[in-house]
Amino acid sequence: MRIAEEHAAAEAVAANPARGSLFVAEYFDWRPKRRSIFDRVGNMALRRIGVEPILATAEAFDRRITRLMRRLGGQRGSEPMAAISSGVTTNFERRVNMYHLLDQVLAFNVPGDVVEVGCYTGESSVILQTLICRHGQHRQLPLYDSFEGLPVPSEQDGSELPQWARDGGGLDASLDVVREGFRRYGLPVPALHKGWFKDTLSTQLPDQIAFAHLDGDLYESILTGLEQVYPRLSPGAICLIDDYCDPAVDPDGWNMLPGVKRACDEFFLGKPERIEPLYAGAASHAFFRKRA
Numbered sequence: 259m260r261i262a263e264e265h266a267a268a269e270a271v272a273a274n275p276a277r278g279s280l281f282v283a284e285y286f287d288w289r290p291k292r293r294s295i296f297d298r299v300g301n302m303a304l305r306r307i308g309v310e311p312i313l314a315t316a317e318a319f320d321r322r323i324t325r326l327m328r329r330l331g332g333q334r335g336s337e338p339m340a341a342i343s344s345g346v347t348t349n350f351e352r353r354v355n356m357y358h359l360l361d362q363v364l365a366f367n368v369p370g371d372v373v374e375v376g377c378y379t380g381e382s383s384v385i386l387q388t389l390i391c392r393h394g395q396h397r398q399l400p401l402y403d404s405f406e407g408l409p410v411p412s413e414q415d416g417s418e419l420p421q422w423a424r425d426g427g428g429l430d431a432s433l434d435v436v437r438e439g440f441r442r443y444g445l446p447v448p449a450l451h452k453g454w455f456k457d458t459l460s461t462q463l464p465d466q467i468a469f470a471h472l473d474g475d476l477y478e479s480i481l482t483g484l485e486q487v488y489p490r491l492s493p494g495a496i497c498l499i500d501d502y503c504d505p506a507v508d509p510d511g512w513n514m515l516p517g518v519k520r521a522c523d524e525f526f527l528g529k530p531e532r533i534e535p536l537y538a539g540a541a542s543h544a545f546f547r548k549r550a
């Protein structure tokens with residue numbers, strides 16, 4: 259899209275009478291929470307014998323099956339069976355958190371652009387762009403990704419990674435898929451910065467950042483993201499870190515990418531900011547706000 263077309267698209271979204279966060283449930287075929295097949299069958303059987311359905315029974319069964327599948331490995335096995343059917347990379351809870359955190363910095367005019375470090379097919383970046391446009395603000399949303407998938411993990415990522423993160427190359431998406439996602443929702447297509455974070459971020463990030471979504475899954479990717487993004491964050495800016503899980507705070511959280519927390523622990527030693535874990539349903543993530 260050319261610049262005039264980009265502005266026209268942004269203005270059309272801003273002029274749309276739809277308001278609020280409902281769009282986070284409409285995009286990507288999100289459907290209201292469905293019970294898993296185990297819940298449904300279990301509850302049906304309970305009802306048959308005249309017992310009020312006890313969801314916890316079926317959920318406990320789900321958890322056992324999930325644990326078993328995790329032990330067996332594989333991409334499916336890394337996701338809880340009872341997880342909500344919602345997009346591929348962003349569940350409903352994460353989108354709601356993302357919505358409110360970005361909304362804060364836009365409403366309070368924290369200066370700077372919005373960046374996503376690890377965009378994959380662009381699910382989460384479409385959410386960010388929709389909200390920027392609805393605020394009627396012309397902030398840039400540069401996206402950074404190898405578009406060749408994840409790099410090879412390091413020792414810091416642990417030995418029990420989900421299959422798609424084990425060998426490098428998992429989660430590769432094409433630039434066209436990302437562009438197509440933005441067009442589908444009538445949004446301006448952002449600048450896509452292709453390359454490894456260690457090569458692109460230091461020279462291609464904007465000087466001032468109001469909101470950053472770090473979603474690189476692995477220790478090195480998150481550490482590089484923090485090193486490059488942190489000094490550019492405006493006071494009051496928010497940085498949301500996907501997959502951050504602190505089992506001491508959230509023992510039931512999704513903790514399959516432990517390198518993310520390791521990178522954060524290392525980076526924040528001696529820094530004044532605190533990482534705040536967020537409830538994210540079957541997933542995990544956390545944020546910090548840049549101090550003045």
Ligand SMILES: C[S@@+](CC[C@H](N)C(=O)[O-])C[C@H]1O[C@@H](n2cnc3c(N)ncnc32)[C@H](O)[C@@H]1O
Pocket residue numbers: 347348374375376377378379380381382383402403404405406407408409429430431453454455456473474475476478479
């Ligand atoms: C989980 S996906 C991002 C998902 C996306 N933010 C969403 O919620 O829809 C992680 C992405 O980070 C990219 N990535 C991870 N480490 C990277 C690195 N060091 N350099 C470039 N890209 C990287 C991968 O290619 C992948 O597309």
